Amino acid sequence: MKHMLLTWLLALSFLTATAQDISVEKSTYGIQVGFFGVYGHNESRLSNTIALRSELGLDAAIYSNNFAGSRKFVLVPALTLAPRWYYNLKKRVSKSRRIDGNSGNFIAIKTSYHPDMVIGHLDDNVNFISDISIIPTWGIRRHIGQHFTYETGIGMGFIHFFEEDNVYLSSTSGLALNLHLRIGYRF
Template sequence: MRYFLFLFLFSFSILAANAQDASVEQSTYGIQAGFLGVWGHYESKLSNSMALRSELGLDAGIYSNSFIGTREFFLVPALTLEPRWYYNLNKRVSKSRRIDGNSGNFVSIKTTYHPDIVIGSVADNLNFISDISIIPTWGIRRHVGQHFTYETGIGIGYIRYFKEKNVYLNDYDGLILNLHLRIGYRF
């Protein structure tokens, strides 16, 4: 009986050690570049499956004036806070797949603010209007090698533009699409 009890307790301790939940990293940071910008990011652990991503970057834009036939390229600072839920970490571990650097599928609420600062050349008569967007997003992040990453995501959400005083346009709000494909380097 004692032998059986010892074997039971020993087996249970081994199973309990193996049944630990997979977890996001305590913190991770890096840089990413995509078709329309460059960003630096930092993720901090909130729970085993949740992380808070903060991001500072430059979103690219193109202004076209078909009347005089000009196109202008500009960059706008972007400040983003994004809680992410990595929902398949345990499944990835059970299939012996990587979860380092928070590799996995995620659902998030991406909140981005663009101040009315423009980097680049724009015509003197143009004025960039600041905005804030809140976009529920589904995405994946994977690692290649030790430091390189790729990430893609899609979501649809709400955007609000803020007008300045003495501008004849009304405030505008509506739908916005978040479709991103980024490559990056994790430090």
């Protein structure tokens, strides 16, 4: 009887300790490449299920200039902050699935800023206008092996363009789409 009681107490303490370990990583760094650019990121834990993702990257863009009859490929710097709520960590652990490196499903509020800088060459009659966007996003992140990850997400939100003195904009705000598919390496 004493052995059985001791076994139950040990099992209960193990389950309690395991349940307390279900959390996002304290801090994780990585680099990701997608169809639309390359990004370096950090995720820092705010609570057991919420992490703040900060990201510095280069978004790829192709534009067509009808006046010059040309198409150009440019890169635009992107600064992003996105609190992410990983809502299914307990369910993943209960099914013996990985949660290391913040593997799981998430809901984020992605806030991105593009300054009016361009890496590449724009035609003389073309201006890049800086913008800020706030996009609620649903996504997933999974690990492949020890360090490799893949991530996908989709969301729709708000974008605001900062009007310049020499540029006329018919509208300074509108709808923005976040659609990403990335593979990455976690340090």
